[in-house]
Amino acid sequence: MAVPMKVETKLKLAAACIIAVMSAIALVPHVLNTRVAGVMKALDTTILREREYGLLLNYLSDAEAAQRGYVITGRQEFLEPYHEALRELPGVRKTLGTNPISAAERQALRDIMQLTDAKVAYMKEVVRVRADQGAEAARALVDSGRGKRFMDALRVRIGEQETAYAAYRATLRERLDARSSLAANVTSIATGIDIVLLIAAALAGSNALAQRRKAEQRANDVSRQLRITADMAERRNAQLQRGGEMLHALELAETLEEGAEIVALYFGQLLPDLSGSMYLYRHSRDVLERKATWGGASDPEFVEPLDCWALRKGTQHFTVGDEGTLACRHAVQSATRPPPSAAPRICLPLVTQGNVIGFITAEGMALGHDDGAAERTWILQLGEQVALALSNVQLRVSLRHQSVIDPLTQLYNRRYLDETLKRELARATRRGAPLAVIMLDLDHFKRVNDTFGHEAGDLLLRNVAHVLQGAVRGSDVACRFGGEEMVVLLPECPLDIATARAERMRQEIRALKPTVNKDMLAVSASFGVAAYPLHGDTPEALLQAADLAMYAAKRAGRDRVEVAAAAVAAEPGRAGG
């Protein structure tokens, strides 16, 4: 798979290309300028050489004029220009001999130098003849016209050379003009290309930077998203852990009320951005009662089942503030409650095995955020788990109830009596407090069953149980001891008060007049009362004392209360169970 090039690498490559192209472009004018300079140098050389030819001609003309003056006058001072010319000529000659510009010039130069040498030799001869043989001989030599011919030939040859130079200069100037304009054009084009390259480089740079910024932005976005996801995962883990703790605590709850307290405590932590309440269904009143609240929610204490859309639908109901969704009536403002907030709200029925046991309602802006759906799913899961846990609590409560409650009379059963008596006696012993036991047995109950049927007997038993429940305090415990025998435990109750209470129960039982098939039933009961510490300090001793007292009441004619005889020795028997 091809690995995409990094932005830095692209930029470096582009910069290297631009530098290479710009360097190459910068060299072009330099090369052209060098070539222009070459032409100009050639032009200078031509002018210099032309001037040297002119000098040569001047020196020779001056020397000839001086030679003539000397011939005429014979005076040495006239020869001064002649001598000067002879002194300067070797220099001119040397300059012209160095680097002739063409083969034609080399040839012309050879001719000119020969003519020059011939002219100089001729002038030397004229000067020597004047000095040796006098003016006449010298004038005759001059008149021969040889010197003039040399000079004429030199002028012609040098004139030709000057013409050749002029043509060459014209060529050089044309070349110079062409190269100069080429250099100017190339420089302009190079400058233009440089500008274009610089603009392209700037654009490419800014483009690359923009890409880089975008990439960085994307990387930042991704890392921010990862951070958010990690935070959410961490938060979700913590929530799951707390949720697990809540479910564990719910497993240990003894009552639904205790379960509700646990839910309120944990929901405050599990849904910190929300406030809400949990309601449980009260069958007796067909109403949902608020059992727990968290986050400062101001939900009403009772909710009618029809006031909640979630309860009507049997599934969650979500309302987004006041945006025209169906709002539950329990969440709508009432005279006794503050105005509802515009925050989104979710209601969730707590359903187990198809039965609604309550509902959860929660509100908060967090439900409407981007991750509100996740929050709602989380509440849904919590609701399902809480419903299951609470139904288990309910089951446990019911099982526990069944295990300690006599189903016919709804009094505590014998098992519960044994546990409670043991516990209360220990407590009374610890505190030095009294504890009374009332035992009662219905009189001639067999007759009721035999005459009116077993159901009539059951009805009577329930009526008697009702009397007992109404006659005892919250701390007292009324139990069905077995058959038609019942026991009431009265913690911290002295013997005389227990006796008086037994008497009142007796009277109330006597006053019972339940009817079965228009037949009015009548019943009475015989009571035996015993108390700790007077009649015993063990459960068995106390029960046996009360039992003996109750039988004493039977023997004495029934429908009465008898107090146990003091300090009965505990014997193994029916009271010991």
Ligand SMILES: Nc1nc2c(ncn2[C@@H]2O[C@H](COP(=O)(O)OP(=O)(O)OP(=O)(O)O)[C@@H](O)[C@H]2O)c(=O)[nH]1
């Ligand atoms: N209907 C009904 N009868 C019960 C229940 N448990 C015990 N009995 C009856 O209670 C009667 C007890 O009779 P007995 O022990 O002979 O005593 P009694 O008839 O009450 O006579 P005394 O106790 O001597 O006054 C029996 O007929 C039992 O069947 C019950 O749960 N329901």
